Amino acid sequence: xxxxxxxxxxxxxxxxxxxxxxxxxxxxxxxxxxxxxxxxxxxxxxxxxxxxxxxxxxxxxxxxxxxxxxxxxxxxxxxxxxxxxxxxxxxxxxxxxxxxxxxxxxxxxxxxxxxxxxxxxxxxxxxxxxxxxxxxxxxxxxxxxxxxxxxxxxxxxxxxxxxxxxxxxxxxxxxxxxxxxxxxxxxxxxxxxxxx
Amino acid sequence: xxxxxxxxxxxxxxxxxxxxxxxxxxxxxxxxxxxxxxxxxxxxxxxxxxxxxxxxxxxxxxxxxxxxxxxxxxxxxxxxxxxxxxxxxxxxxxxxxxxxxxxxxxxxxxxxxxxxxxxxxxxxxxxxxxxxxxxxxxxxxxxxxxxxxxxxxxxxxxxxxxxxxxxxxxxxxxxxxxxxxxxxxxxxxxxxxxxx
DNA sequence: TGTACATCAGTGAACGCGCGTTCACTGATGTAC
DNA sequence: TGTACATCAGTGAACGCGCGTTCACTGATGTAC
Numbered sequence: 001x002x003x004x005x006x007x008x009x010x011x012x013x014x015x016x017x018x019x020x021x022x023x024x025x026x027x028x029x030x031x032x033x034x035x036x037x038x039x040x041x042x043x044x045x046x047x048x049x050x051x052x053x054x055x056x057x058x059x060x061x062x063x064x065x066x067x068x069x070x071x072x073x074x075x076x077x078x079x080x081x082x083x084x085x086x087x088x089x090x091x092x093x094x095x096x097x098x099x100x101x102x103x104x105x106x107x108x109x110x111x112x113x114x115x116x117x118x119x120x121x122x123x124x125x126x127x128x129x130x131x132x133x134x135x136x137x138x139x140x141x142x143x144x145x146x147x148x149x150x151x152x153x154x155x156x157x158x159x160x161x162x163x164x165x166x167x168x169x170x171x172x173x174x175x176x177x178x179x180x181x182x183x184x185x186x187x188x189x190x191x192x193x194x195x196x
Numbered sequence: 197x198x199x200x201x202x203x204x205x206x207x208x209x210x211x212x213x214x215x216x217x218x219x220x221x222x223x224x225x226x227x228x229x230x231x232x233x234x235x236x237x238x239x240x241x242x243x244x245x246x247x248x249x250x251x252x253x254x255x256x257x258x259x260x261x262x263x264x265x266x267x268x269x270x271x272x273x274x275x276x277x278x279x280x281x282x283x284x285x286x287x288x289x290x291x292x293x294x295x296x297x298x299x300x301x302x303x304x305x306x307x308x309x310x311x312x313x314x315x316x317x318x319x320x321x322x323x324x325x326x327x328x329x330x331x332x333x334x335x336x337x338x339x340x341x342x343x344x345x346x347x348x349x350x351x352x353x354x355x356x357x358x359x360x361x362x363x364x365x366x367x368x369x370x371x372x373x374x375x376x377x378x379x380x381x382x383x384x385x386x387x388x389x390x391x392x
Numbered sequence: 393t394g395t396a397c398a399t400c401a402g403t404g405a406a407c408g409c410g411c412g413t414t415c416a417c418t419g420a421t422g423t424a425c
Numbered sequence: 426t427g428t429a430c431a432t433c434a435g436t437g438a439a440c441g442c443g444c445g446t447t448c449a450c451t452g453a454t455g456t457a458c
Binding site: 228229230241244249336 | 443444446448457
Binding site for chain 3: 204208238239240241242245246
């Protein structure tokens with residue numbers, strides 16, 4: 001496809017990529033449809049052919065975010081020791097790292113009302129990410145964690161801890177920890193103590 | 197002061213009250229200076245005499261938020277049993293409740309970049325809120341928690357847990373817990389298990 | 393006690409800006425025959 | 426294999442909107458004398 005092509009060819013994906021860059025750079029507050037179009041090298045009216053409005057684009061972005069989030073956790077688990085605690089820790093570490101490395105995206109995924117909660121793909125990708133955590137807690141417990149109240153509490157406790165660490169870290173509220181700089185060990189310690 | 201008064205008399209405080217209502221109603225994304233002025237019953241150019249821009253107003257709002265946040269935790273502690281665990285739990289419960297009861301304000305305080313981080317009053321009010329938690333953990337440990345690394349980790353663990361619970365709860369991600377509805381007991385359980 | 397005047401806190405009209413949306417259009421693509 | 430035509434994906438100008446900001450102004454207040 002030459003640069004002069006009237007038709008883009010794959011504007012939908014180009015827009016998604018542009019939107020992701022736009023989100024990462026401007027944050028959720030500075031995110032605009034016009035900015036995405038400009039970044040994709042297309043007139044600002046063009047996106048309407050692919051996304052109804054900014055929120056629909058953001059919903060698609062969140063879906064991709066959850067998928068990459070799931071992959072990041074699974075990749076980390078594959079590199080980790082096979083014992084249940086190490087597996088849960090690996091997922092937790094990847095959770096925190098994904099958040100700090102993709103702040104506005106993470107914020108879109110977990111802290112925004114803009115993505116369409118009724119979107120099936122979003123619900124599915126979210127559920128899949130959640131599944132990584134549930135699976136790790138289940139293995140550690142030796143049962144199906146979500147099937148009983150103590151198990152659900154274990155899931156909630158682990159999740160709240162990693163999520164809390166991630167959000168506090170992003171806001172710079174945990175800067176008092178470990179001035180020496182071995183951040184990973186410190187995080188690992190915090191995550192492990194949340195386990196059942 | 198009659199309704200016809202040309203001068204408001206205490207527009208600064210009226211604006212702060214209006215801004216708080218505006219924030220609660222519209223959220224951080226829909227917050228505008230014009231909206232605050234309108235709500236305060238004043239022309240939209242008037243706020244400029246009291247606040248340089250929206251961020252300065254939001255900074256003042258965040259300061260007030262942290263002060264009320266601190267009070268909420270202290271009030272809860274005063275009603276609770278005197279033993280150290282109950283004191284820490286009380287602070288944690290108040291933490292979570294404040295968050296869910298004041299979502300946009302809490303979001304402004306902990307999740308936004310808009311308040312001026314260099315503002316001395318903001319830093320002080322934030323530090324005071326932090327102090328409630330540090331004090332409770334210190335009492336429980338029997339030492340000055342922030343003076344040693346294990347102590348700091350205990351502070352971080354408790355904080356991350358309550359903060360994680362608060363943010364996940366706000367996003368509706370903990371709905372799988374306790375369908376029976378005894379939410380407080382469930383929260384208390386989660387908070388207590390994070391303690392040293 | 394009264395008057396003059398500086399200062400302050402508000403008004404309201406005007407401006408420019410970037411946004412989303414609309415619309416008539418144009419160029420490319422795919423399909424029917 | 427070629428032609429006609431419907432459809433689709435893009436353009437770019439125009440619009441209205443709400444925003445923050447500016448500015449000349451006006452009304453109230455406080456102070457000097």
